[in-house]
Amino acid sequence: MGAPHQNRTGPVGVALVGTGVISGAYLENLTRFPDINVVALTDLLPEVAAAKAEEFGIDLSGAPELAFEHPDVEIIINLTIPAAHLEVSSRALAAGKHVWTEKPLAMNSVDASTLVDAAAAAGLRLGCAPDTVLGAGIQTARRVIERGDIGVPQTGLTLFQTPGPESWHPAPEFLFQPGAGPLFDMGPYYLTTLVEVFGPAAGVLALSRKARATRVIGSGPKAGTEFEVGVPTHVGLQTDFVEGGASQSIFSFESPRVRAGFVEVTGTEATLSIPDPNNFDGELRICRTGEDEWKSIPLVGPSDGRGMGVLDMARSIRAGAPHRATGERARHVTELMEAAIRSADKKAYVPLTSTAPRSELLPDGWDPVAATL
CATH class of the missing domain: 3.40.50.720 (NAD(P)-binding Rossmann-like Domain)
Known part of the structure; x- marks a missing residue:
């Protein structure tokens, strides 16, 4: 290049x-x-x-x-x-x-x-x-999947549900405008992880809602200030993938109970619980068919942030x-999120036109704090 x-x-x-x-x-x-x-x-x-x-x-x-x-x-x-x-x-x-x-x-x-x-x-x-996705959590998860530990990946499930960031962020208005909201703000973490596991998405079917027209800033110098909400604050989507497999995802700023960082991938032989995709490490667990207990898998690789x-x-x-x-992968995820909004508006399945390959795994020994140049 x-x-x-x-x-x-x-x-x-x-x-x-x-x-x-x-x-x-x-x-x-x-x-x-x-x-x-x-x-x-x-x-x-x-x-x-x-x-x-x-x-x-x-x-x-x-x-x-x-x-x-x-x-x-x-x-x-x-x-x-x-x-x-x-x-x-x-x-x-x-x-x-x-x-x-x-x-x-x-x-x-x-x-x-x-x-x-x-x-x-x-x-x-x-x-x-x-x-x-370059952190030890998702890199190790990909290695586990790619060496066949869960069999053939079939389905994915992700959850991101919170009350919304206006309670703690001192200037949260932009997080409730086009280009943000729970889907565009948090979706890239979860959807990029799914694309790295399943490959490019083929299309999406989604529903959305906006429960409140305004929100109130809860902290900082603008605490008490009311502002308008310009995007859906709850989006649920089902995605299918070109190479097979499907996923269900929820992205919400409407839940009093926080349920975030949830990613599971189920294959023909096991379910893998993947660490929070908004972090670089965490707990990786596997539950195999016929077993009742989760087993932890040690992470391998850097988690420098x-x-x-x-x-x-x-x-x-x-x-x-x-x-x-790459920009190509980010474009693909952007189209996926954009298609989800269109799908929710139309209440219909929306196919995607872009694609993006999985990224190459980091090599063994890749060390962010080593001087290599």
């Missing part, structure tokens, strides 16, 4: 665009990965970027233009709100930078395809969260090899 920066050596320079809540989780890891050099932090509010830069010991901060124009920046990490993902990622690609973006890749599959096509035309990398996808991209750039959390 040809691209600018392809002849460089040493740690890969990155810059963040957007220094909100999630940026801290990225920076905790990126600043300790030897193969990553965090060059700059940027935000539409430069003072916010400056505060975050001081917290993590980053020398440069400022407005987003700094990230797009700095010659040492090879990867732009787009941590803006979903509605800005297309614009920011497009600007980064136009500036000759590789892009890693938080999920979703874009607000819809058309915009997602625009980004995928632009990156391909420029010979640049496009990657997208979630990178939790958010930023592993950026690191995999950085090392892949230097090696001239494909990275794992």
